[in-house]
Amino acid sequence: MLDFTSFYAQLASNKLHKWLxxxxxxxxxxxxxxxxxxxxxxxKVIANLPTTKSSLTELKSAVQFGHTDDISSGEAQQIRxxxxxxxxxxxxxxxxxxxxxxxxxxxxFKWDRALPHIAPLHNRFVLDVGCGSGYHLxxxxxxxxxxxVGIDPSQLFYAQFQAIKHFNPDPAVNLIPIGIDDMPxxxxxxxxxxxxxxxxxxSPLDFLxxxxxxxRPGGELVLETLVVEGDEHTVLVPGERYAKMRNxxxxxxxxxxxxxxxxxxxxxxxxxxxxxxxxxxQRKTEWMENESLIDFLDATDHSKTIEGYPAPLxxxxxxxx
Numbered sequence: 001m002l003d004f005t006s007f008y009a010q011l012a013s014n015k016l017h018k019w020l021x022x023x024x025x026x027x028x029x030x031x032x033x034x035x036x037x038x039x040x041x042x043x044k045v046i047a048n049l050p051t052t053k054s055s056l057t058e059l060k061s062a063v064q065f066g067h068t069d070d071i072s073s074g075e076a077q078q079i080r081x082x083x084x085x086x087x088x089x090x091x092x093x094x095x096x097x098x099x100x101x102x103x104x105x106x107x108x109f110k111w112d113r114a115l116p117h118i119a120p121l122h123n124r125f126v127l128d129v130g131c132g133s134g135y136h137l138x139x140x141x142x143x144x145x146x147x148x149v150g151i152d153p154s155q156l157f158y159a160q161f162q163a164i165k166h167f168n169p170d171p172a173v174n175l176i177p178i179g180i181d182d183m184p185x186x187x188x189x190x191x192x193x194x195x196x197x198x199x200x201x202x203s204p205l206d207f208l209x210x211x212x213x214x215x216r217p218g219g220e221l222v223l224e225t226l227v228v229e230g231d232e233h234t235v236l237v238p239g240e241r242y243a244k245m246r247n248x249x250x251x252x253x254x255x256x257x258x259x260x261x262x263x264x265x266x267x268x269x270x271x272x273x274x275x276x277x278x279x280x281x282q283r284k285t286e287w288m289e290n291e292s293l294i295d296f297l298d299a300t301d302h303s304k305t306i307e308g309y310p311a312p313l314x315x316x317x318x319x320x321x
Contacts, residue, residue, distance in 0.1 A: 059142025
């Protein structure tokens with residue numbers, strides 16, 4: 001289940017071949033020493049998924065593989081049961097042979113807000129940094145990207161991606177379970193996405209530089225992140241928690257973030273979307289039964305988090321390398 005041979009072969013034959021100098025050793029070490037305690041069980045779940053034939057592959061308007069009538073009722077029950085062993089499902093939604101994985105986040109909302117503003121992905125090499133379980137990777141492929149790579153160190157996200165890819169084993173769509181700190185300077189991707197990561201980084205400018213290090217000259221950065229209202233000097237540094245999250249470090253204003261990007265050498269920085277996260281976009285479901293946005297907001301004033309900070313406001317900025 002942890003065979004990256006096909007991915008390595010693709011790297012060897014394309015413009016990302018330099019990555020082979022470091023990646024195989026990193027993944028060998030990871031698979032030997034760093035596996036989560038539940039990882040073997042997650043791999044058993046994936047191994048037990050039945051092999052099916054999908055009469056439909058839809059990536060333009062959703063991530064949907066197969067129809068209900070492609071499989072028997074017994075297979076449907078088996079697939080649903082196994083996929084629910086990989087809860088919580090946070091990023092999606094996905095539809096597998098009529099089984100709707102109703103994830104915590106409606107990641108399609110975010111995609112629909114960004115898509116009209118980005119450079120066409122047709123024939124592009126695309127990197128998604130902090131890709132979660134890979135929902136957007138499939139949508140990128142649906143827009144015609146030639147080669148799509150997501151990186152995310154979460155092993156549950158990796159297992160969820162494997163489960164989805166089981167039903168559509170497209171070699172051009174890949175998730176590699178590493179973080180951006182493990183990436184060499186490649187400068188080869190045509191488009192780099194980072195959606196919902198910046199505020200989790202202790203050193204946001206270093207992170208933005210790491211994103212820049214992956215872009216070819218003239219490539220495009222698509223950055224989605226939490227922001228606050230204010231001028232170029234406004235940056236919120238929360239206390240111990242923001243919306244119950246411990247790992248939120250810096251939330252800049254759009255003007256401050258634009259200034260950061262320009263200081264690092266990005267050009268034509270533009271805000272293309274600004275959106276308050278709604279209770280329709282992030283919520284509990286049967287596939288994610290933990291606390292969600294409603295539990296993170298002030299019960300009497302949804303314009304504030306439970307800690308009293310401004311409620312989540314998300315911006316999409318695009319910049320040229």
